[in-house]
Amino acid sequence: MPTVKLVVIGxxxxxxxxxxxxxxxxxFSTGYRATIGADFISKTLPHPTKPDQSVTLQIWDTAGQERFSSLSAAFFRGADAALLMFDVNKPETLTAxxxxxxxxxxxxPLSDDELEDYCCVVVGNKIDFQNQKLYNSSTN
Structure with a gap:
């Protein structure tokens, strides 16, 4: 069964x-507990083009604290895709x-000639109904 490694970074x-x-x-939990280093979880999904086969999606959740950055090489290596995440309420997380x-x-590592075909998605997070009301009132 093929495996797709997705790293979530931010x-x-x-x-x-x-x-x-x-x-x-x-x-969903409202409690906050920082990730130490990295953690991953797998999910088996139907293969997108072969109905009789499955794909294992590994989602690697990486720590955002600077003190764990030395560990990131091991977690990033071999990633098939990256999801870059920021908090819409904190502009500095977008610039970071x-x-x-x-x-x-x-x-x-990812070379320049691999970039054109590499899957990378940027996601703005933490917009919910309450935040949307605050955003709308501050922009009017």
Whole structure:
């Protein structure tokens, strides 16, 4: 069974673990507990083009604290895709994605000629009904 390794990258507290938990189990927790190093979970999915086969999706949730950055090379290596996440309520987490992406490219490693075909998605997180009301009132 083929495996797809997806790494979720971004600053501490942007919601990487919450997104992963919500996708895998449909649960959400309001409690915050920082990821130490990295954690991964797998989910078996139907193969997109071969109905009789499955694919294992490994979602690697990486720590956002700077003190764990030395461990990231091991977690980034062999990644098939990257999800760069920021908190829409903290603009500095969006600007920090430039640094996160550079670190990922260096430690994955990902060469310039691989970039055109590489799957990387940027996700703004933490917009919910309450935050949306605050955002709308501050922009009017």
């Amino acid at each position: 600053a501490s507290g942007v919601g990487k673990t919450s997104l992963r938990t919500q996708y895998i189990s449909g649960r 994605l430039t640094r996160w992406w550079s670190q990922f490219r260096e430690k994955a």
